[in-house]
Amino acid sequence: MNIQAVRVIYISEMGRFFRTIAQSFISPVLSTSLYFIVFGSAIGSRIEEVEGVSYGAFIVPGLIMLTVMTQATSNASFGIYFPKFIGTIYELLSAPISFLEIVIGYVGAAATKAFIIGMVILTTSFFFVDITIQNPLMMFAFLTLTCLSFALLGFILGIWAGNFEQLQLVPLLVVTPLVFLGGSFYSISMLPPFWQTVTLFNPVVYLVSGFRWSFFGTADVPVLASLGAIGLFTVICLAFVWWIFKTGWKIRA
Amino acid sequence: MxxxxxxxxxxxxxxxxxxxxxxxxxxxxxxxxxxxxxxxxxxxxxxxxxxxxxxxxxxxxxxxxxxxxxxxxxxxxxxxxxxxxxxxxxxxxxxxxxxxxxxxxxxxxxxxxxxxxxxxxxxxxxxxxxxxxxxxxxxxxxxxxxxxxxxxxxxxxxxxxxxxxxxxxxxxxxxxxxxxxxxxxxxxxxxxxxxxxxxxxxxxxxxxxxxxxxxxxxDTLMARMGKKHLTVELADPVADIPAALADYNLERGADGLSLKYTYDTNADRTGITALLADIAKAGLVLRDVKTDQSSLEEIFVGLVQGDAA
The missing domain is CATH 3.40.50.300 (P-loop containing nucleotide triphosphate hydrolases)
Incomplete structure (x- = not known):
């Protein structure tokens, strides 16, 4: 195992995060605060409690998930796409480093960034609403798994993308709608029966539900189903990454 | 090594x-x-x-x-x-x-x-x-x-x-x-x-x-580069290189109208004076004399063109 290589990739990717602190740090905090003001205070004050939780507090897990999923995806995809775009990928390809080590470096850094942002949003939310986390251990487990699996997804997208438009395509057109429609801002029990069934095909529902369960002890779907869903998603992403490694798809001529 | x-x-x-x-x-x-x-x-x-x-x-x-x-x-x-x-x-x-x-x-x-x-x-x-x-x-x-x-x-x-x-x-x-x-x-x-x-x-x-x-x-290539050619064009074609000129390792042109002498520019004596005197002694009549030098570039171009043909 080339530990030094993993270390420098990780540090260099984290360096980018701190270089672009306004973009990577302040912007999610600002947008989360805006969500709290609009949904939590302005609209939320007119909504009754959802499953025994005030609406402002109810949306906290969903908000964290929304940001964490998009950040993990875009950070990882950009992280590996950028060397391809500027040509520095030659160095990764000629270094004594395995694909697994490249993945650990880039995905690890992207997941860490997303995790930090998630924690910052959680801290920010304490200023707006009153929340207690019933199961902190599960909360961290769900958050970590989500960061990792979506960073893996982002890594795959970054390898696949041939230009900046494609790089933005999946996060904007797939991830964001799925998260919005995944019960981030509502309980799926609030939907008409038909849409409740449709929603169950949205994988994000399981992640948001499990994460919310760790906060409030209530969930849209059983916690085991949530854990199964995130486990399955991680395995699919890992399998895809393994296939890229085997075939050299899009990276090695 | x-x-x-x-x-x-x-x-x-x-x-x-x-x-x-x-x-x-x-x-x-x-x-x-x-x-x-x-x-x-x-x-x-x-x-x-x-x-x-x-x-x-x-x-x-x-x-x-x-x-x-x-x-x-x-x-x-x-x-x-x-x-x-x-x-x-x-x-x-x-x-x-x-x-x-x-x-x-x-x-x-x-x-x-x-x-x-x-x-x-x-x-x-x-x-x-x-x-x-x-x-x-x-x-x-x-x-x-x-x-x-x-x-x-x-x-x-x-x-x-x-x-x-x-x-x-x-x-x-x-x-x-x-x-x-x-x-x-x-x-x-x-x-x-x-x-x-x-x-x-x-x-x-x-x-x-x-x-x-x-x-x-x-160095081998440079040595080849350091070689210069003296080509003498003859008034009348020769069938063979005259025996008197055997020591000069001359190359006869295909039409017999030219003889090419290769010499080292870095050598103390190029042998040109003696060659010209011996050519005259052998009874050959010169029409023209020219010299050229092969450079690495020529060797290179020659190889590359030969390869393309």
């Missing part, structure tokens, strides 16, 4: 069907500087990319320091430094950081004094805290070399190191290469500047259309 890089029957066919390498075999000896000359699209970069692991070969085998570049890629690649043709650098990073990054990528522990000494050798010491995007083109190229040297490689590939570089920097690069050779680093450089190959290489390989046409000591 043992070959530090050994390329055997390597072929590379790209997905589109283009065959970039057609069975290349090449042994590079430890400590030498070998220049690969060839026109654009000859396969120079593909060959280097294949040895360095960026491109996968279609068939054949390559070892570096005795290690197979596929089975034992970690050990093989640790020995190699690559300076690519294009200036590919992360623009927002500091010089010292990007060079240290390369060192880590090749599995070496952080060693700031060593990285600083490399930057110093390349006259980059005062730029180490600058961001890469602030540097001039020539400085960026030095950063690429620093990155390639950061992990103390034993074999250094320089892909067109002086393309688009001004004369002064080119001379500086040559000095750096000479210094590396003194330290025992094996250097493989590609170029299409013949004077560059002449100036720094020990051996010269000519590559065209994915094939190695020739690999020879530079």
């Amino acid at each position: 043992a070959a530090i890089v050994s390329v055997k029957n390597v072929t590379k066919t790209y997905d589109g069907g283009f065959q970039a390498l057609k069975g290349v075999s090449l042994d590079i000896e430890e400590g030498e500087i070998i220049a690969l000359l060839g026109p654009n699209g000859a396969g120079k970069t593909t060959l280097i990319s294949t040895i360095c692991g960026i491109t996968t070969m279609s068939s054949g085998s390559i070892t570096v320091g005795g290690h197979d570049i596929q089975r034992d890629y970690r050990t093989a690649r640790q020995m190699i430094g690559l300076v690519p043709q294009e200036i590919n650098l992360e623009p927002f990073e500091k010089v010292i950081d990007t060079v240290s990054f390369s060192r880590g990528l090749f599995g070496k522990k952080k060693n700031r004094p060593y990285v600083e000494s490399v930057l110093n050798t390349l006259s980059l010491a005062d730029k180490m805290d600058n961001r890469v995007m602030m540097l001039s083109g020539g400085m960026k190229r030095r950063v690429l070399i620093a990155k390639a040297l950061s992990h103390e490689p034993r074999v250094l590939f320089l892909d067109e190191p002086t393309a688009g570089v001004d004369v002064e920097l080119r001379k500086d690069m040559w000095d750096v290469v000479a210094e590396l050779k003194r330290q025992g680093v094996t250097i493989i450089l590609t170029t299409h500047y013949i004077e560059e190959a002449e100036a720094i290489a020990d051996r010269i390989g000519v590559i065209n259309n994915g094939e190695i046409l020739l690999v020879e000591d530079k």
